[in-house]
Amino acid sequence: MTEAHETIAGQVIEDTVVSAGEPWSAEVRKGDIVRLVDLEGQQAVDFLCYDLAARSDRYNAANTIKLNNSIYLGQETVLWSVRARPLMTIIADTCGSHDTLYGCCSIEIDRVRFDKENSWGCQQNFEKELAKHGMDEKDIAANVNFFMYVPVREDGHIAISDGRSKPGDYVDLRAEVDVLVVISNCPERDNAAAGYKPTPIRTVVYRPDS
Numbered sequence: 001m002t003e004a005h006e007t008i009a010g011q012v013i014e015d016t017v018v019s020a021g022e023p024w025s026a027e028v029r030k031g032d033i034v035r036l037v038d039l040e041g042q043q044a045v046d047f048l049c050y051d052l053a054a055r056s057d058r059y060n061a062a063n064t065i066k067l068n069n070s071i072y073l074g075q076e077t078v079l080w081s082v083r084a085r086p087l088m089t090i091i092a093d094t095c096g097s098h099d100t101l102y103g104c105c106s107i108e109i110d111r112v113r114f115d116k117e118n119s120w121g122c123q124q125n126f127e128k129e130l131a132k133h134g135m136d137e138k139d140i141a142a143n144v145n146f147f148m149y150v151p152v153r154e155d156g157h158i159a160i161s162d163g164r165s166k167p168g169d170y171v172d173l174r175a176e177v178d179v180l181v182v183i184s185n186c187p188e189r190d191n192a193a194a195g196y197k198p199t200p201i202r203t204v205v206y207r208p209d210s
């Protein structure tokens with residue numbers, strides 16, 4: 001639990017352990033940094049962000065893939081918006097690769113994929129958390145999956161593989177404008193997204209030393 005603190009160079013504004021399967025959100029000021037810590041490893045963190053002042057200008061997966069020339073996110077990757085503006089930049093990454101393609105789990109897709117009646121999913125987490133900000137399902141876009149490994153083969157085949165994140169791996173995201181960040185600590189138990197066993201994560205918002 002101490003590894004995240006030891007390397008934070010700045011003033012901690014919020015430091016939260018997000019329980020397994022739970023959502024979290026925060027308004028983050030321009031220049032501040034959000035650290036996501038995968039406390040136990042192999043835990044997908046479904047992630048959305050919005051320009052706080054103009055929330056329809058939100059994270060856009062296609063623009064992010066195009067402007068980074070990659071389907072994976074990592075060090076120095078910029079999260080681009082619908083209007084092709086930088087929302088956040090990954091300034092540290094101890095894991096190395098994060099997914100842009102696979103979207104989120106839901107009660108409904110688990111019914112189709114696994115023929116199971118699961119009680120909750122990231123879609124439901126996003127809806128619950130967005131409601132706190134006066135937003136709803138229309139505000140959910142194709143999301144980032146931090147700490148989730150989804151290799152794409154040359155023939156286009158795609159599937160979740162075992163996560164590569166180790167306990168304590170983290171990403172630091174610097175806000176390039178004031179943003180709203182909304183995450184779902186993925187509750188999925190039926191694939192490798194959360195290593196078949198959802199675990200807690202830690203979120204730290206901090207203001208870097210100038």
Ligand SMILES: [Zn+2]
Nearest residue numbers: 105122186187
């Ligand atoms: Zn999920």
